[in-house]
Amino acid sequence: MPGYAVVRELGAGGGGRVVLALHEASGSHVAVKYLSDALRAEPGFLERFRQEARLLVELEDPHVVQLYEYVETGHGAAIVMELVNGATLRALLNEHGPTGPEAALAVLKGSLLGLSAAHESGVVHRDYKPENVLVQGDGTSKLADFGVAVRAEGPTSPAGTPPYMAPEQWIGLAPSPASDVYAATVVFFECLTGHRPYRADDGAALRHQHQTAAIPLDEVPEPVRGLVERGLAKDPALRPASAAVLVADLDEVATAAYGADWEERGRRKLAALAAALAAAFPLNRQEPAEFSTSLARTVLRPFRRTRVRLVAGAALLVLAGGGVSAYALGAAGSGGSASHAAAPPTSPAVSPAVSPAVSPAVSPATPSATATPQQSPPDSPSAPASPARSEAAAPPSPPPAHSPSPSPSHPKPSPATKVLAAQVGGLSLPAGARTSPAVGHGTVTVTTSGTAKVTLTVRFTVNGAVRATETLTLKGATRYTQAVSHDLGARPCSGTWGITASTDPGSGAHAGTAAVPACPTAVTGLDVTALTVTGAKTAAATVRVTADGPGLVRLIGEFSAPNGTTGRQDVGLSGKTSYTRTLSFAFPQRVCGQKVAFTASTDPAAPGGAVTRSVAVDCPAAVTSVTVKRLARTGTAATATVAVVTANAKQVRLTLTWLLAGKAAGTRTVTLSGKTSYTVTQTFTYPRLPCGTAWGVRAATVPAAPGGASTLTKKTAACGTTALDTNPRLFHDFSTLRLRRH
The missing domain is CATH 2.60.40.10 (Immunoglobulins)
Structure with a gap:
């Protein structure tokens, strides 16, 4: 392209390629975006390219990549843009994964401010994604690529990048600023988690997810879930109405969750992430040594003092034999700029590369300076050029036909070292x-x-x-x-x-x-905060460990009892600087009346070494078994012998319930203590024992034995029979009855 020297290609995609170029008149670096030949031949793409130029001209904002010039020839079309010396957000995510909440909020805010400027101009971006967010070395960000942008509520067809398209974009509804808010929230989610909220292998499934799937809020930090929920609402009416509204919401949430200085910390984190990619920044690669990054920033600044615009009616410049047309960008309201852009092609000083938007040597205050080239050489080779003229505006004067011979007393100075x-x-x-x-x-x-x-x-x-x-x-x-x-x-x-x-x-x-090489982690604190034994068998210890870094720390816990039983647990800790862990061990037998000890140690060792804590196990009363060993009767007097075995000598209660025909006829309660084995004999006299009736005893303890109560029953002789153990009184009555019958 006339007036620009291509340094190298920066990237290429379906829409074209972007190159790093040098503006020859100023020595400033710029980015030039060329429309691919294949897409240029398709209907509508060239108009879209022109549209991107028009939209960028209207968006003069520090958070939007600035447009300098749009050039169209018979061989192609190109946009000359501000060169952002940084990396795409996509490159940062590919290199580092999730950015952390503060950095995610900072990059979201920066690009949202660019979207806000677009929305205030009535423009919807429609293709917000990590590839179109540029992160600079200081952690600030800019929004790029308005290639599919349209006027809000204007006629449109589905466009954008599917993983970031709002539900309404999938069905071709008119885009709105809320559509950009949705895409920005998808990118925010990706910065927080390292992946997009919805992922599918085919377009139909992805569309279904965006339109119907629940928002995976549990994957993002709790303080920002409200932001994500509102930004990803399926109904655009439920989202923040514009980027400006989302920025205000973001500031409030971020300050409440992370403090007033969250943005500074977030930018520092972004700068650190970008630093890892600094070697790939456009100006950090090999480039002509006589031009510097600082020059690019200094020279191009004058063109952003006033709002640039596409000059209507003077946009077409024709060079003899070249067939070049260009949109010249001038200061708004500057007639000088417009007249210069439309200068007749017969003047050799006129070039589309020397429009007021890209040549700092041409001042709008002196539009006539470039209209007439210098016709004669200066009087002497050493005469300075007029400040009203510029190298870009007029070709250099030819040297005199006969240069004077150098004088021996005035040697020619050696060239300056570069x-x-x-x-x-x-x-x-x-x-x-x-x-x-x-x-x-x-x-x-x-x-x-x-x-x-x-x-x-x-x-x-x-x-x-x-x-x-x-x-x-x-x-x-x-x-x-x-x-x-x-x-x-x-x-x-x-x-x-x-x-x-x-x-x-x-x-x-x-x-x-x-x-940076990782530092070996050191343990700064170790404490056993609790030790308990449940059921005289299961021991649990709570341990707190602090470290000076997130590296691996081994926590070793050892349980022991006086009976020689021991247990060990080994746990790896990493990713934090403070940990609380509960370790447990089940002894094979109850450890009643013993002291259980727990020792915690770490590798690397804590400053005070291992920490030991012990606890005495005071077991509650427990019954191992209860059994009715013997049951006998003499007349109506019944005798029962019961054996009780306990786990310790603590007090237990034994209750005997005498049964008659399955119902309780009387109870006796005995308190037992001081031993672990008891034999208890109790007697009970029934008021009467009818013939053919079941009788017996049930023995139960408090606390209960593992097998519950023990019951033993017998039955009196059937009526009309004689038995040696029949109650004498009942037998007498029975005999009398028989005599009376005879």
Whole structure:
């Protein structure tokens, strides 16, 4: 594309490809998005590309990727955009998985502010997803790719990325800001959990889930479940009406759950996550040494002082033989910009790459400066150029036909030394305990065009934050390999650390990053907070362990009783810095009247070593068995002998219930204590014992024996028979009855 030098490709997809390019007039880096040839040939895609340009022009917001220029030729179409030196949220999720709630809230808020600007302009994005959220090195985020955006409530057809499409988008209903809110909440869910709320192998199943499946709220932290529930409501009327409403809701929930400084911590976490991908940032890869990241940010800033717009009626520029048309972007209300964009093609100074939107050398205050190129060379080769003209606006003047010979007394100055390349490598951070020094080492290689002095500034970072800075002077050579090292302060135990090198003269910032070695975890506290024995057999101990990191800690618990019985449990602890665990052991026999001991120890050992606690087991009274051994009768007097065996010498009660015809005829209760085996004999006199009637005794204890009560019964002789054990009184009555009959 005229006026831009392609550096390298940044990415490609179904809609086209994006390249890193250099705006030749200003030396600034930009991103250029080209529409693919295949899609350009399809009906509607070229119009969509133009639409993205128009929409981006209307959205001037720090949270939206800024558009500089839209160019269309017979060979293709392209959008020139702000280059965001960062990584996509998708790359962060692929590299690190879940971001944690504060970082998820921070990235959601940043891109929601971009959506809010779109919604205020009446624009619905329709394709909010992690690939379209760009996270910069400082943890801030921007919203990109309005390729399928439309006017709110305007005519539309289903569009977007299926895993993030709201239920109404699946059936082609008019999109609304609530549709973007739904997609943003899906991305928020993915940041919290590492996966989307709905996943399916085919489109029909995915559509069904988005339209009918329950929201998996139990997978997200409790404080943000309300946000997720409202954002993923099936009915758009039940969602926050716009991104601005969701931002206000988010701020309130986040502050209540995580404190007033949640956003700062969230951005720091995002910066740390992005730091691991810093080597892949567009400007951190190999690039021309004479251009720097800071230049890109400085040069392009003047074009965002006023709102940019697509210039109607002066959008088409035609170059002789080139067939190039371009949308020129000028300051709103600036007639100078518009007239410059529409300058006649006969002037060699006119180029679509030199529109006021992309050439800082052209000031809207002097639109005529580029209208007439300089017709004659300056009087002398050393004469300065007029400030009203620019390299971009007019071609450089030709040198004089006869240059004067240099004078021996005025030697030609040697060219200034430039930094051609700089590279950071050899990063090393030895592992160590949290309290040990953390000294980072690395090498910086600098290649220059001359031997003059070059100032090298080296910054040591931990999780995106600068911990130390060194400034070195290099001279006398054209290639330097400098070993650098510095104490990083408090030892980090997770995340990334790195070295960033910059030079003067500048060559941009060059960074190297490496993973921080994990610190070995140390146990800081160990305590047995409770020890109990249930049923004189099952012991349970509650143990609290604290550590200085989330690494693995082994907890060993040992139970013992004086009878020689022991039990051991070994538990692995990780992922936190504080743990409470309950260990248990069942003794094979009751340990009544004994002391049960429990010893807790850890590996690595706690500062005070192992901790032991014991408890005396005071068993309650218990009956092992109760048995009616003998039952006899003399006349109406019955005698029973009962054996009782107990688990200990504690008091128990024995109750004998005398039975007649299955019913209680009388009871006797005896208290037993002081021994573990008893034999009890009791006598009971029945008022009368009819012939042929069952009688007996039931023995029961409190507490009850495992087998319950013991019962033994007998039966008196049948009526009309003679038995030796018949009650004399009843026998007398029976004999009398027989005599009377005779």
